[in-house]
Amino acid sequence: MIDLTRRYRFAAAHRLHSRSLTAEENARIYGKCNNPYGHGHNYILDVTVAGPVDAATGMVFDVAKLDLVVRQSVLEPLDHAHLNLDVDRFQNLTPTTENLCMEIYGILSANLTHEPGKAFLKRVRLEETSSNYFEYEG
């Protein structure tokens, strides 16, 4: 079993704001991140797939195929988007990096076909800044 991790980058804007909280509570909990104009990050996304090494190719997963799936299903919708305004999922869900990490995991697990005995999506790791990151393994 080998874990293969590929790194991607995207930049997006967001605002941390919950409709179920009052304006005061939002300001208190989210601080600067509650600024109604939003703010942005350069996100670093590490996608890990795990599986046996294919005897014919020596590879655990075709990196070109992984790049294609990640680009089409994650990077194109999210890169240079305002997550709250441009991404359906975050119309009613606060786009914290926790929620974004889980959303990306869900998108990738739906788009990476998993055949028995072949590699599977193991982990999504999302860095919001160089000082904090989140990991989700489903």
Added chain:
Amino acid sequence: MIYLTRRAEFSASHYYHNPALSPEENRRIFGKCNNPHGHGHNYTLEVTIAGEIDPATGMVLNIRDLKELLQSEVLDRMDHRFLNAEVPAFASRIPTTENISIEIWNLIAAKLTFGRLHRVRLYETPDLYVDYYGA
């Protein structure tokens, strides 16, 4: 239990080719990596050893021993080499990053006399790495 990781870098060339497949299949599967003249990478290797702290030294192992082991078993064999032609293990196996990490695991595990080999992490580029835990 404590985990100690030592990093080492080496540069090597390789190409991906399976003689059991047709030239067309090789090109389709491996793309640019199938160029028979080879291409190269600056690999970054991270080897993690697990063990208990020696109360006499406060160390899990002597870093110098691990450094010398990585030099003799890995760097001396692979640094500035054409992996397909110059490393015997890759005469019959494609030197993908996956297979290189398994080979490095086997080389280190065969000579390790301290601690327990926990993980081999091998970066092919800063954006692509594999982890192998020995099984």
